[in-house]
Amino acid sequence: MRKQPRQARSRLMVDSLIDATALTIAEHGLASATTARIAETAGISIGSLYQYFDSKEQLYAALLDRIVAELMAVVDRRSAALARQPLHEWVRGLLDEVWDYLEADQGLHLKVLRNWSQLDFMRGIDALEQKLLGVLSLHALQQAAVAGRADLPARIYILINSVLFTLVRYISQPSPLVSREALVRAFGEMVERELGG
Template sequence: MTSEERRIQPRKRPRQVRAELTRQRILTAAAHIFAEYGYAAGTTNRIAERARISIGSLYQYYPNKDAVLAELLTRHLDGDRATETLRRYKRSPEPLETIVREFVRTVIDNHLDDPRLLQIMLEQAPRSGELLERVTRLEWEMIGDLRELLDGHPEVRVQDKDTAARLVASTVELTVHQLIAAPGSIDVTRLENELVAMIAGYLRA
């Protein structure tokens, strides 16, 4: 483990219910503080105050705010249900557009909790080697599931399915990340409809 990875590692992994609840309070408070004040002004003192604990108690769990933000990013990755959606529809007789819509909607839903926090995580969250490896693994799992779906669905006409799977995964993930995390609002229903039309049309061409 590198010095950077050690620096953002949580100090304490709760084993008791009370300790786990304290950790969750810290993470919830941090999410609100970062979204409200931004990362630079989202100090550990503010996080501790919002969580209604002492700053010393916070430091028992996390050595600094980078470690808190890294944990929030990990929790965000844990909440991603896109691959589950794809696996559910691998051998489904549902129309291609229905499957694509469910996939797109799942990716959008995974980013709606707090767009401001998402922007901070994307731009400022520290990336340890372990975290980057996990992100890469999740990306390739999604691509693999998309590849199997494209192989088995009769409506798919695109010839290069390997490249198509990578294009679909990247297009949906990056578009949703950028448009929902960016300042200013976007109509998520219109975003969903346009993405579905674009992806389904490409796969049937």
């Protein structure tokens, strides 16, 4: 980002540009999400856009940072419930809330993330992986039946990455082979089987 927004008006401008980036990618595709089109969608001049962002790649990165921050907030909100419910229910609840976020605003974020392979989304995957590793490791250590397993860190790593990368692949497919509900249920059962205690 070229210029850090300090005033409320500047922060609104940056937010507007990030919103416009999401809308432009969702409506026109990543290849057509140019700075000119993003500025047009935001209703500002290209010069105003360049006061804050040097390139479309910086806009894409800011959008992905926002999406990842919002997904991390979902994990944080759901983490408080982990001690009060069975693990498979927690996993299902978490994935349902993630799905609700992705499908909000007529699937805006879902449409953006369908371009994940062309965006630098791996940084976001890494952040989500670390967050989930912390949450599930703490939970597993509190379960006597699984806490002593020498391979526990490897199991948690495999589970988390199985979920993350399967979801990314699922999102990328126009017509997935399984329903969302079946996928969420299977993930809940898989994590419960491995870490439920």
